[in-house]
Amino acid sequence: MSILYRSDAPRAAAWASYFAEHATDLDFRVWPDAGNLEEVEYLIAWQAPAEFIAALPNLKVLFSSGAGIDHVDFSAIPEHIPIVRMVEPGIIDGMIEYVSLAVLALHRDFFDYVSMQPTGTWDPLEVPPxxxxxxGVMGLGVLGKAVLERLATFGFRLRGWNRSPRQIVGVESFAGTDQLQQFLVGCDILICLLPLTEATAGILDRKIFSSLPKGASIINVARGLHLVNEDLLEALNSGHLSRAILDVTDPEPMPPEHPFWRHPRIFVTPHVASMTQPETAAPILLDNLRRHWRGEPLIGLIDRSRGY
Incomplete structure (x- = not known):
């Protein structure tokens, strides 16, 4: 039984080492040393080209090496092949760390103090509780729930919005397009953790920003295509929005001349909020393989009709 890993090259050795120790009966291969592709039954991949998928006639399951699956061309994957996203503690912990850092930096005005330092300005700002x-968190999946749970420990008032209703203790929940406006008007800090689908692409636009209270900030840790760049610049330059923290952009990477790099109200990181960690992801994936062999439901199986 052959498994092919075609993803983050620097982490490939760690994946191979784990399978060599814990699954000696499996033929674990790392791209580009894939051998005969007709022997490959399981693929762990990120952005596998359609022509590559077509060269795997005996593929049984496609495992995304990350939490997102927007990189997968569904039309290139036969309907009978399950597509599974990565759900593992390393991704969750990383996202909790990043979002907590971003929210607290906005809440405690760290960026204002950073701008004061070059001029030697000592100007204490009010510290609100x-x-x-x-x-507010848009997207109440595994990551959204985990982020809200951690933010609750700081005492923030919490809101959540999702396509379908979700109930989370201590969180005022909203669902569907009918309740989106009601959700937004009360959010001082808006976090996007939505999956990227046709319905959510471009959702962070002028309409969303104008619905937020004046002085609100946004944090996008989902996908760059959720954001309409021009609308964000307009909202910041007009003073309606206060700041934006972006871990994802469109395009990635941004060219040096992109206006986000130099905007005083935008802080950019290079898509590092959360990453798959081999030491926690490999055991999860191996367990999922065993579930498939036993005919049990796969953890993280995506619904093609919903796109996530």
């Missing part, structure tokens, strides 16, 4: 701010 966390309970005076409302943080």
């Amino acid at each position: 966390a309970s005076s701010r409302t943080v």
Whole structure:
């Protein structure tokens, strides 16, 4: 039984080492040393080209090496082949760390103090309690729930919005397009953790920003295509939005001349909020393989009709 890993090259050795120790009966291969592709039954991949998928006639399951599956061309994957996204502690922990850091930096005005330092300005700002701010999360999947759970420990008022209704203890929940406006008007800090689908592409636009209270900030840790760049610049330049923290952009990487790099109200990181960690992801994936062999439901199986 052959498994092919075609993803993050620097982490490939760690994946291979784990399978060599814990699954000696499996033929674990790392791209480009794939051998005969007709022997490959399981693929762990990120952005596998359609022509490559077509060269795997005996593929049984496609495992995304990350939490997102927007990189997968569904039309290139036969309907009978399950597509599974990565759900593992390393991804969750990384996202909790990043979003907590971003929310607290906005809440405690760290970026204002950074701008004061070059001029030697000592100007203490008011320190409001966390309970005076409302943080809203768009997308209440595994990551969204985990982020809200951690933010609750700081005392923020919490809101969540999802396509379908979700109930989370301590979180005021909203669902569907009918309740989106109601959700937004109370958010001082808005976090996007939505999956990227046709319905959510471009959702962070002028309409969304104008619905937020004046002085609100946004954090995008989902996908760059969720954001309409021009609309964000307009909202920041007009003073309606205060700041934006972006871990994802469109395009990636941004060219040096992109206006986001030099905008004083935008902070950019290079898509590093959360990454798959081999030491926690490999055991999860191996367990999923065994579930497939036993005919049990796969953890992280995506619904093609919904796109996530």
